[in-house]
Structure formats: structure tokens, C-alpha cells
Amino acid sequence: METSMSAGLEAWHGLVISARMRVRRLEAGEALFRQGEVVTALYRLQGGRIRLIRCLEDGTAVVLHVARAGETLAEASAFADAYHCDAVADVPSEVECLPKAELVAALASDGEARLGFTRLLAAQVRDLRARAELQSIRSAPERVLAWLRMRATDNPPVAVLERTWTEVAAEIGLTREATYRALAKLEVDGRIVRQGSRVSLQAM
Amino acid sequence: METSMSAGLEAWHGLVISARMRVRRLEAGEALFRQGEVVTALYRLQGGRIRLIRCLEDGTAVVLHVARAGETLAEASAFADAYHCDAVADVPSEVECLPKAELVAALASDGEARLGFTRLLAAQVRDLRARAELQSIRSAPERVLAWLRMRATDNPPVAVLERTWTEVAAEIGLTREATYRALAKLEVDGRIVRQGSRVSLQAM
DNA sequence: CGAAACGTTGACCGTTTTCAATTACAGTGG
DNA sequence: CCACTGTAATTGAAAACGGTCAACGTTTCG
Incomplete structure (x- = not known):
């Protein structure tokens, strides 16, 4: 939702030294990360579209989320060692990469950053719930x-x-x-x- | 979603000394809090059903969320001075109250609690997104x-x-x-x- | 034992999706 | 400055689908 989007942006950018933020470009079909890989970074989608997919053991897939410009990806990975799903670009996309180590360090040392990250998540929860209510x-x-x-x-x-x-x-x-x-x-x-x-x- | 529900429960209970957690009972139609009131606590719904409503300036209302047993309420209020919506019980309900001061103190001093709260939110975001994807x-x-x-x-x-x-x-x-x-x-x-x-x- | 909720299926109706076609723009290159 | 092109905005008609109502057997639980 727009409100959270903008709020999210600010909060996110306050989290780390922006100089450390790299941008990665993906072609259509290219994977940002795969299930089981060690979590190296969190991401924010600048443009394009990325699909989060959980692959079942029999080879079929379930779409967990389709992220669009402005959204953050795989926040829960901050607390996991490995990614729990695949992230594949639907169309050519650009993502900002925030190294997990950076985030962890920021969360541990910088109270402001910690607050920002949590606040960002809380806002997302609020907006997602509102959206769900709408769909009903x-x-x-x-x-x-x-x-x-x-x-x-x-x-x-x-x-x-x-x-x-x-x-x-x-x-x-x-x-x-x-x-x-x-x-x-x-x-x-x-x-x-x-x-x-x-x-x-x-x-x- | 079930997974997040249970995860949520554990994380929440780890946040504060449970002795400080009071339970409040609401009758149908009774308000837990009103828009504009100073945030005194966060809540978790034990039983019943609570409706979060934003009242528009012209008097009409929009339902933001209908919370059910097990859900936490108004997490975003942890970062606000005043509630941004009304919370009214649909049916007789019981809520656990977590004083905001307790939470803030816990988040400031207890790294474990802090992590738990943030992790809880991240898990909710993940599950809400998955649910949204399903609805689509x-x-x-x-x-x-x-x-x-x-x-x-x-x-x-x-x-x-x-x-x-x-x-x-x-x-x-x-x-x-x-x-x-x-x-x-x-x-x-x-x-x-x-x-x-x-x-x-x-x-x- | 009886009431209440769950599980299941059929029929009908209203709404939304789909497919299709048309208009209105905004940007682009000649 | 103007055709040219792609996307947004609209509206129509028909088909598909899920909601609602109804009915009934089953399970659960006080």
C-alpha cells in the first residue's frame, strides 16, 4: 500500500550506510537466490517483478509472493541461515542488496536502525492485514x-x-x-x- | 496461518515476564481502545473477535482488520503515541495486555526479546503475503x-x-x-x- | 439424548471474468 | 506539427464461477 511503501523506503534506507548497498540486475528468468542457499543478503526491489516460489519435493511449485517495485524481499531470512524459497525474476529487474552481515551489525549496534527495521515490519503487517480485509x-x-x-x-x-x-x-x-x-x-x-x-x- | 500463529505465540510469550501480563475481558460492542487515545498497551487476542475500525471524518467507518483468537493487535502502535484506529469487540472476548512500557523496556534491554518481536513480525509478513497470494x-x-x-x-x-x-x-x-x-x-x-x-x- | 456444528451435494441466481471493440491520450520520430 | 504507436480508460455481451439457499446424514459434546 502506498503509505507503507513510502514509509518502508525511508526506514530501509536508514538501516545501513547506503554506500554499502549494491544494485544487482537480473534478466527475466534469472534467480536472485535459491531455496537452501546460505542467506547472504536481504533485498529491495527497485524495478521489475520477482516471484518467490517454494518448490515441492515432487518438483511442482507454489507461488508464495510476487514482489513488485518498492517491496522488500525475504525479510524473514534475516533470522534464518538458509533461504526457504526460490526468488526468480519474471521480467528484467533491479534489486538493492543489503548484506545480511551489515543488517545484523546494524541491528545489534544501532538502536535507530533496529527500531527502523521493526517499525518497517510492523507497518507492513498493518497494511497487509488491511489489504486482506479489503479482499474479503x-x-x-x-x-x-x-x-x-x-x-x-x-x-x-x-x-x-x-x-x-x-x-x-x-x-x-x-x-x-x-x-x-x-x-x-x-x-x-x-x-x-x-x-x-x-x-x-x-x-x- | 498456523505456522505463524504458533511461532507468534512463543515469540510473544518470550517478550515479557508473563506475570506482568494482565487479561482483560470485553463484552460484545465494548471498545478495547479508541483512535487518538494514548497507546498504553499492545494486545493478543485469546478468544473472541475484535474489529479494528478506522472512522472517517464524515462519520463513516472502514474495517481494517478482524482479529481472531491467537492474533496480536496493533503491533504498529508500539511505535506510535496514539492509536490510529478503534478496536471494538464483536463478541465477548479476552485479550492479554502487554503494557507498552514493558515492551519498550524489554526491547531496549533484552536482546532476546527484541529479536523475538522482530522475528514475529517478519514471520507474519511472510505468512500474510502467502495468504494474499492464495487469495489472488x-x-x-x-x-x-x-x-x-x-x-x-x-x-x-x-x-x-x-x-x-x-x-x-x-x-x-x-x-x-x-x-x-x-x-x-x-x-x-x-x-x-x-x-x-x-x-x-x-x-x- | 438432543442440540449444534460439520460434512456433503444439488439447484438457481447474481456477479465477475473473459473476450471483444472503441475511445482517449501521451510520447516518439519524421 | 502531425501521423504513429502503445497503454489506459470504457463499455458491451456472453459464459463461467462461486455464493446462497436448501436439504440431509454424521459427528461431537454437554
């Missing part, structure tokens, strides 16, 4: 409305979106089309008013 | 299958469930009926074999 709303219009209300400010509430509706649709678990239809219906029903990227929520 | 699978049979594969072990993979399918259905965002139909279809299609609470996944 079956009706497309209600879901879109709930999403709008979550990011609305002022009275009467107004939401300004800085992304495309197509991206929003993916985030809230609807198709692009369903989202547009939901917006149209909400507007016809007088629950929202759209003016470009501004959406005003009407009290009912 | 539209097809009920595929979703159920993915859930089974996530918790399968051995080769050929076998999943043993220690919960009712009704609970599983709620966790993966399907109705009880849809889940049974999905199981029936998977079995007819030869992708799984059920023997009581054991489910064997068939290679395809």
Missing part, C-alpha cells in the same frame, strides 16, 4: 469504495490517486473492467464523484 | 490445491489437516460449500486423494 469484501463496488475510503482525507472525504486504475485493480484483486464498472456504478448511484484523478466520496 | 487465485479448485501444496510434506506430497474444512474455507476466502465442491472436483480429476484428514497430492 465480495462486491466489486463495495470493495472499490472501501479502498477509496481507506485513502481518503478531509471532510467530505476525497481520495486522490497517483496510480492508474489498472494498477489499483490489481492491488484490490479485481480485473480492470470490473473496477471501471464498479466506479461507474458508484458514480451513477451518487456515492462518489470523479474529477480526473480526484474522487470525492459522498455521504449517504 | 480465482479458481476455487486451484486455490484449494495451492493451499494444500503449501502445507504438504514428503514425496509424494501429503497434507494432513488438523482443522475443520470449514475453518480452512474461511482462511482461504471461500465458502464452506465452494471448498467441498473444489475438493470433490480435485478428487474426481485425480489431482488429490482423500483419506480422512490426510490428503495426498497426485503428480500430474
